[in-house]
Amino acid sequence: xxxxxxxxxxxxxxxxxxxxxxxxxxxxxxxxxxxxxxxxxxxxxxxxxxxxxxxxxxxxxxxxxxxxxxxxxxxxxxxxxxxxxxxxxxxxxxxxxxxxxxxxxxxxxxxxxxxxxxxxxxxxxxxxxxxxxxxxxxxxxxxxxxxxxxxxxxxxxxxxxxxxxxxxxxxxxxxxxxxxxxxxxxxxxxxxxxxxxxxxxxxxxxxxxxxxxxxxxxxxxxxxxxxxxxxxxxxxxxxxxxxxxxxxxxxxxxxxx
Amino acid sequence: xxxxxxxxxxxxxxxxxxxxxxxxxxxxxxxxxxxxxxxxxxxxxxxxxxxxxxxxxxxxxxxxxxxxxxxxxxxxxxxxxxxxxxxxxxxxxxxxxxxxxxxxxxxxxxxxxxxxxxxxxxxxxxxxxxxx
Numbered sequence: 001x002x003x004x005x006x007x008x009x010x011x012x013x014x015x016x017x018x019x020x021x022x023x024x025x026x027x028x029x030x031x032x033x034x035x036x037x038x039x040x041x042x043x044x045x046x047x048x049x050x051x052x053x054x055x056x057x058x059x060x061x062x063x064x065x066x067x068x069x070x071x072x073x074x075x076x077x078x079x080x081x082x083x084x085x086x087x088x089x090x091x092x093x094x095x096x097x098x099x100x101x102x103x104x105x106x107x108x109x110x111x112x113x114x115x116x117x118x119x120x121x122x123x124x125x126x127x128x129x130x131x132x133x134x135x136x137x138x139x140x141x142x143x144x145x146x147x148x149x150x151x152x153x154x155x156x157x158x159x160x161x162x163x164x165x166x167x168x169x170x171x172x173x174x175x176x177x178x179x180x181x182x183x184x185x186x187x188x189x190x191x192x193x194x195x196x197x198x199x200x201x202x203x204x205x206x207x208x209x210x211x212x213x214x215x216x217x218x219x220x221x222x223x224x225x226x227x228x229x230x231x232x233x234x235x236x237x238x239x240x241x242x243x244x245x246x247x248x249x250x251x252x253x254x255x256x257x
Numbered sequence: 258x259x260x261x262x263x264x265x266x267x268x269x270x271x272x273x274x275x276x277x278x279x280x281x282x283x284x285x286x287x288x289x290x291x292x293x294x295x296x297x298x299x300x301x302x303x304x305x306x307x308x309x310x311x312x313x314x315x316x317x318x319x320x321x322x323x324x325x326x327x328x329x330x331x332x333x334x335x336x337x338x339x340x341x342x343x344x345x346x347x348x349x350x351x352x353x354x355x356x357x358x359x360x361x362x363x364x365x366x367x368x369x370x371x372x373x374x375x376x377x378x379x380x381x382x383x384x385x386x387x388x389x
Contacts, residue, residue: 216358
């Protein structure tokens, strides 16, 4: 990874020093705080973008993320040696996620689709037992008397609500969120990644880890895993999608522990 | 834009950004459904496309595109996902990485290919290799 120039970083340090010197509530304090918000809005926008496409307008998410940014500015302790962006990122993401949780994102899936999703879960179980294998979309559509498109739509949205990977670069800047979190010289290579994976796997919930190992090491199908774990195939699908997204998100994070 | 031509090849080109992977998932799920893949296999393909994207996108440069070519074959599907143009020299695949393990578990073959202007992963999945 190449050394990157970050003019904002020094300015941020300077501003926090000023903020500490200005009495809370004074015009100067407010002014410094405003500038800190302004130079970190691009970080908020970037993080908010990871959550778009879920029926929430991007502007709202930026506003919600900004709440996390403000809280971070007020709680940040520069003397602890952490970069501000490193400190603020989990707070901003946390605020946005809390918003989705509070609003009950799944409730925002149209009722029709929700009902179909539960019918699909039952249908897959029935057909899997009858056929001795996972059904095709055509078979399930015929069984439930709905179109194949509806099945595809419902199964895709059932596995949704997994955050985008954190280590994917933004097309405009080529920078990744992970870049914002680690020092430029701390670029991870795959060897480190491999070492990093072990504690991440260890940190997973027992069932998540079991599902992951069954699927990717023992090469079981989702239906077989569903059988072993005593849950539905739809549940396995969601669990795998979520766990993989979590893993991608956690790997870069290990670096500054 | 997707185009299905006389040979049954579907091509899709999107900006090289993670947000567009959903489009690739939708296309592959639809094509696999049309070819009578099971729901298990369709979900494998969706995850594989996600992982392929996660492997390739770090090699994109600003303005790069992610292109996917989907082709049906007798008993399966072949998809090539490519970043054009990639940033920097072509990387060696780390076959012991977790992402690689995931890809090989989900598909019947995985190949990393690259030449000057593109870096691509070619995945194939045969229908019903386990179940039928």
